[in-house]
Amino acid sequence: MSGSNQQPCRRVLGVIGAVCLVLIAAGCGSDATVDTSLTRKTPTIVGAVTGTVFAPNGEFAASDAGWRWACNFGLLSPAYAQTCLATLMPAGGILNVVLWQIDRVDAKDGQIDNPRIVNQARTDGDGIYQIIDHAADDLDTCRLMVVVGRDESLTRAFAIEHTTNIDAVSEAVVRVVLDRITQSPPVELCAFTNDGLANILDQARAAACSAKGSTVAEINDSAYQHVKVNCGVLQAINDATGVPLPLPARCS
Numbered sequence: 001m002s003g004s005n006q007q008p009c010r011r012v013l014g015v016i017g018a019v020c021l022v023l024i025a026a027g028c029g030s031d032a033t034v035d036t037s038l039t040r041k042t043p044t045i046v047g048a049v050t051g052t053v054f055a056p057n058g059e060f061a062a063s064d065a066g067w068r069w070a071c072n073f074g075l076l077s078p079a080y081a082q083t084c085l086a087t088l089m090p091a092g093g094i095l096n097v098v099l100w101q102i103d104r105v106d107a108k109d110g111q112i113d114n115p116r117i118v119n120q121a122r123t124d125g126d127g128i129y130q131i132i133d134h135a136a137d138d139l140d141t142c143r144l145m146v147v148v149g150r151d152e153s154l155t156r157a158f159a160i161e162h163t164t165n166i167d168a169v170s171e172a173v174v175r176v177v178l179d180r181i182t183q184s185p186p187v188e189l190c191a192f193t194n195d196g197l198a199n200i201l202d203q204a205r206a207a208a209c210s211a212k213g214s215t216v217a218e219i220n221d222s223a224y225q226h227v228k229v230n231c232g233v234l235q236a237i238n239d240a241t242g243v244p245l246p247l248p249a250r251c252s
Contacts, residue, residue, distance in 0.1 A: 049099060049130070049163075050128070050131070051146070051163050051164045051165040054090060054165060055219075056087075056214050058091055088167050090127030092126075094124075097121055098117055098118075098119075098147045099117075099131045099159065100145040100156075101144060102189065104143075108181065118131075119135070139160060140193075142190035144158070145157065146164055148166050153215075155171045158192075168211060168220045169223055169227070171224070172227040173197065173200055173201050177237070180237050187243050192240050196236075202236075203230065203232040203233045203236045204233050207230035208223040210226065231247065231248070231250070
């Protein structure tokens with residue numbers, strides 16, 4: 001065979017050899033089995049909690065004194081003045097939102113002192129946050145909470161849905177639930193199911209509609225004062241726990 005004919009043959013044999021090596025590496029043997037480690041795995045879907053942070057005037061931090069002065073004297077437009085009457089708006093700026101895991105023992109005294117930080121995320125300019133974490137796969141876990149702010153502006157919400165907004169009403173619900181834990185006969189935090197908490201939240205939204213405040217601390221406290229005495233909320237708490245407390249005579 002001439003040298004000119006040998007070169008193509010060598011190339012062909014080289015290609016065949018390479019193909020064989022690939023087949024061997026892929027696990028194609030006499031039993032025609034395939035190495036599944038080389039196949040594409042189904043992607044894991046990770047849970048998430050998303051929502052919007054609301055605050056008076058859309059200002060989660062202390063409102064600018066000049067704006068409050070203008071509002072008090074009616075120098076702003078009616079649309080803006082309405083926000084001075086506690087109409088909540090999506091919070092502007094960048095806020096840090098944290099996903100907490102609450103331990104039933106920690107909440108036993110009606111205070112949350114040692115939450116476990118699961119994950120966190122920042123809001124965009126429209127107050128929207130999204131926390132992606134495996135812990136959010138199952139929100140029936142006792143008990144997940146999303147939190148923004150600190151000290152007087154601390155605002156929380158039970159993460160009972162994958163879309164959970166954080167505002168004065170959600171904070172009021174957290175407070176009344178913690179209040180109930182310390183009352184007799186006692187109940188645990190885990191006695192409140194997601195459905196039970198959702199019912200309390202619905203009642204609280206109606207009860208807190210007339211809450212007022214120009215700062216986060218003020219609107220949170222005002223909403224709590226309205227919610228904690230509302231007959232619908234009190235009944236919803238009884239329904240959630242299955243351990244009812246006597247309702248005030250005015251609730252008859």
